[in-house]
Amino acid sequence: MQKSKAVTIQRHIVEQERLFPKATGDFTGLLWDLTLAAKTISREVNKAGLAEILGLTGEVNIHGDAVKKLDVYANERICKSMEHGGHLCVMASEENEDVIPIPDEFPKGKYVLMFDPLDGSSNIDANVSVGTIFSIYRRKTTGRDATIEDCLRKGMEQVAAGYIVYGSSTMMVYTTGQGVHGFTLDPSVGEFLLSHENIEIPSKGKIYSINEGNAHTWDEGTRRYIAYLKENDPSTSRPYSLRYIGSLVADFHRNLLYGGIFLYPADYKDPKKPKPKLRLLYEANPLAFIVEQAGGMASTGKERILDIQATELHQKVPLIIGSKEDVLLYEKFFNQK
Numbered sequence: 657m658q659k660s661k662a663v664t665i666q667r668h669i670v671e672q673e674r675l676f677p678k679a680t681g682d683f684t685g686l687l688w689d690l691t692l693a694a695k696t697i698s699r700e701v702n703k704a705g706l707a708e709i710l711g712l713t714g715e716v717n718i719h720g721d722a723v724k725k726l727d728v729y730a731n732e733r734i735c736k737s738m739e740h741g742g743h744l745c746v747m748a749s750e751e752n753e754d755v756i757p758i759p760d761e762f763p764k765g766k767y768v769l770m771f772d773p774l775d776g777s778s779n780i781d782a783n784v785s786v787g788t789i790f791s792i793y794r795r796k797t798t799g800r801d802a803t804i805e806d807c808l809r810k811g812m813e814q815v816a817a818g819y820i821v822y823g824s825s826t827m828m829v830y831t832t833g834q835g836v837h838g839f840t841l842d843p844s845v846g847e848f849l850l851s852h853e854n855i856e857i858p859s860k861g862k863i864y865s866i867n868e869g870n871a872h873t874w875d876e877g878t879r880r881y882i883a884y885l886k887e888n889d890p891s892t893s894r895p896y897s898l899r900y901i902g903s904l905v906a907d908f909h910r911n912l913l914y915g916g917i918f919l920y921p922a923d924y925k926d927p928k929k930p931k932p933k934l935r936l937l938y939e940a941n942p943l944a945f946i947v948e949q950a951g952g953m954a955s956t957g958k959e960r961i962l963d964i965q966a967t968e969l970h971q972k973v974p975l976i977i978g979s980k981e982d983v984l985l986y987e988k989f990f991n992q993k
């Protein structure tokens with residue numbers, strides 16, 4: 657890991673903004689508001705294990721505040737942190753059925769924020785890493801109010817994407833199309849400090865991440881690919897190691913740094929009606945933008961994730977993402993007749 661240059665994320669964002677001569681600072685403000693929400697969620701996630709001890713399990717906590725499930729808390733925290741800054745025209749969340757309009761009392765901006773507030777939250781009680789994933793687009797419509805059309809986009813239109821992983825430390829990883837950069841939260845000063853500049857994913861890994869318990873639902877190509885990875889052939893760096901946390905951000909983050917492939921293929925029990933699980937707008941698109949910026953690849957097996965035109969807010973897609981050579985090889989197996 658590179659030595660931290662004690663560059664805060666705020667300073668890094670300003671430096672990134674300087675790369676865009678026409679930038680107005682609006683984008684910088686948006687990302688700053690997001691980092692504040694991240695710090696607040698990190699504090700709550702890290703306290704979660706103390707719920708019993710701190711008396712946070714009742715309807716009302718020791719401060720008299722209503723206690724919420726952490727994913728509900730994270731969702732509300734992001735909405736409250738982002739709605740008043742004047743940077744956004746609309747938001748959409750994995751937790752909300754419909755788009756989230758900016759309240760009339762607040763100024764509207766030119767950006768769209770879509771997010772998964774706390775992915776993997778079912779793992780919280782076991783103290784497993786969880787994460788927030790976000791995606792930013794420029795507004796597309798020109799009417800008075802933004803609409804769902806501003807959210808139903810192709811991932812290639814993103815202007816920024818990132819995630820916060822709440823693990824042994826809290827890290828924020830983001831891209832604005834100028835490479836991928838990681839920041840580690842120093843809780844003693846409450847700042848995200850640059851710890852991983854210009855992250856590049858190895859072109860080929862030795863790790864595969866998939867829920868082997870779903871093997872009975874896999875298509876033939878996926879089945880043959882996973883069997884191939886498990887064959888003993890040191891000349892082609894096989895067998896691979898299976899690493900599967902069951903928390904997308906944690907699995908993705910490890911593979912981004914070490915190399916490897918994460919697979920969540922569709923359930924093919926009914927070959928005529930494949931059923932994917934992960935969401936295009938809140939999970940696949942932001943991670944696909946990040947991995948491509950880091951030199952990797954993200955595919956459904958058939959097509960590039962970032963080329964998919966979203967038609968529904970909660971549209972699901974198969975997600976095969978990670979080291980380029982590994983994803984390319986998967987595509988060969990998946991498309992073999």
Ligand code: P6P
Pocket residue numbers: 775776777778867902903904905907
């Ligand atoms: P499974 C968590 O619920 C999640 O959405 C992702 O974070 C994770 O990668 C996936 O689902 C795990 O799903 O079916 O393997 O438990």
